[in-house]
Each structure stands twice: as structure tokens, then as C-alpha cells.
Amino acid sequence: MRYSEQRETVFQILKETQSHPSADWVYDKVKSILPLVSLGTVYRNLGELEDLGVIKSFSMKGAIRYDGNVADHSHFICRKCNLMMDFQPKDISTSLHNGLPKNFIAESMEIQISGLCDNCKTHSKKRN
């Protein structure tokens, strides 16, 4: 993979924020440094950085959010202002509140575990 100022800039911006931004937010930030950058370039580089494993992504309310923090952590999401805050779950099954940031009110939890199902360990037909 060749060096590019665009990719480096995208990466630095993600590393420096804790806001779990959308691609469009990153695009605006990159534009303030490289005014001619295109949205497609930002999307492509976000995808490449994710393939490299140096950033992560997940979806919130139907859109992709990116995260420069690849260490194991969970997210608290405020359903009103959409704040996303990192936290470390300790024993989730015993209480929704364990490990949550102070004074935050947890109303619902969503756990999604991803991997390979019994069928896909041995076959290749796509279901979706």
C-alpha cells in the first residue's frame, strides 16, 4: 500500500477524536486540511484503514460510525443527543449499570456477537 496524504489525514483525524464520527464528519475535517479531497476518497480510505485493523466501524441508527480506538470497549449511546461514550463493561449480565459512566441512565442494551455459524464453518453458500 502506497503512502497518501489523504489516508494519513483521515487516520490522524480519527485518532484525535473521541466522538465516533460519521464519514461525512471526517470528510469536513479533512477538507479543512486538504480542501480538494473528495467524499469518495474519505470513504475508500476509511474502508482501507478498517481492513488494516487500525480503526473500527459499527452502525448506529442506520449509518456507519468510525472509531480510532481499536482496543476492546463498549459504547453507551444517549437516545436523545446521540452522545456515544466509551466504557468498560464488567459484569453485564448482573446489572445494566455496571461499568457505566457515572449518572448515566441505561434503558436498553444490545449485544451482537459476530463470527461463523455451524453451517459456514464448512460450506460456502451465502444466505443473504
Added chain:
Amino acid sequence: MRYSEQRETVFQILKETQSHPSADWVYDKVKSILPLVSLGTVYRNLGELEDLGVIKSFSMKGAIRYDGNVADHSHFICRKCNLMMDFQPKDISTSLHNGLPKNFIAESMEIQISGLCDNCKTHSKKRN
């Protein structure tokens, strides 16, 4: 809220499947019963049913999936075939495999807890 055959049909279809479908999949099913139904109607009714609390939704790979099972449960997602299977987590923090369907390989876990942050408990400004 007035009765409508369309809403009732959407609801029945969701109750009868375990496949965590997209709006479009539901639309196809409804069409086989009410051929003139429109996609907008399906989306609107899915939203209304969710507001009533009788179905749930969440996003997978950037698109909305619906679930007629509103009881507390978690999902295992196969990253290859996109199978989504319900399971009951027991003690997630001690092992990714606890409570998983037999022979499934868990590779990553995502936990999102939603509610109100400290700020939104008392103020109304949206951050978004």
C-alpha cells in the same frame, strides 16, 4: 390508532418469522397477501409498530432489521452468511462463548447500551 389490514399483515408476518428481516423482505411478503401495498406503507407501519413497542428494530451492516420478538435476547450474527440467531447470554464478560448456539464460532462482540446521558437528563439541546 385506526385498524388497517396493512398494519395487521405487517405485524403477523413479523411475528411468524425468526429471520430478523429487512423492510424490503417484509414488503415482498405483504405483497403476496395484499398485492397493491406500497413500500412506504410497510416502512410507516413498521415504525408505528415499533413505537407501540410490539416489535423491535436494530441495524445490521448499515441497514435496518426488524424483530417480532420483543423479549430480552441477544443476537449471534454470522459474518459470512448473515444468519442472525437468537441466544440468551449468561455471563458474557467471562467468555464470549457462554450461551452461544452450539458449535458457533464467536469472533467479535459488540455491546451498545442506550439511554440518557448526564446532560440529557436535565437539558434538551441535541448534540447529534
Added chain:
DNA sequence: ATATAAATAGGAATCATTCCTGATTATATT
């Protein structure tokens, strides 16, 4: 039976994301 507000069909609009193409650029080689 009638009135009326809610719900609909059909299609246009929007928004996030991906794809395409001709131009630019990092870098290996001379």
C-alpha cells in the same frame, strides 16, 4: 347513510454509500 380524520398507493426526494473514469502522484528503476 354521512362526515371526517386516518391510512393508503404511488412516486418523488433525500441521504448515505459505492462505483466509475480520466487525471495525478508515490515510488521503484534507471
Added chain:
DNA sequence: AATATAATCAGGAATGATTCCTATTTATAT
């Protein structure tokens, strides 16, 4: 330092999911 070339880019079109709009239909209260 100049050149070659494959990777990357900018700009914009295309796609796909979702929402919005409007004239028509329909459930239901009277």
C-alpha cells in the same frame, strides 16, 4: 534526476435504503 507504472485521487454519476408528498381510499363515530 528523469522515466515508467501502478496506486490513488477528484469529481460526479449510480445505487440502495429510507422518508416525504399528495390525491385517493377507508375505518369508524355519529
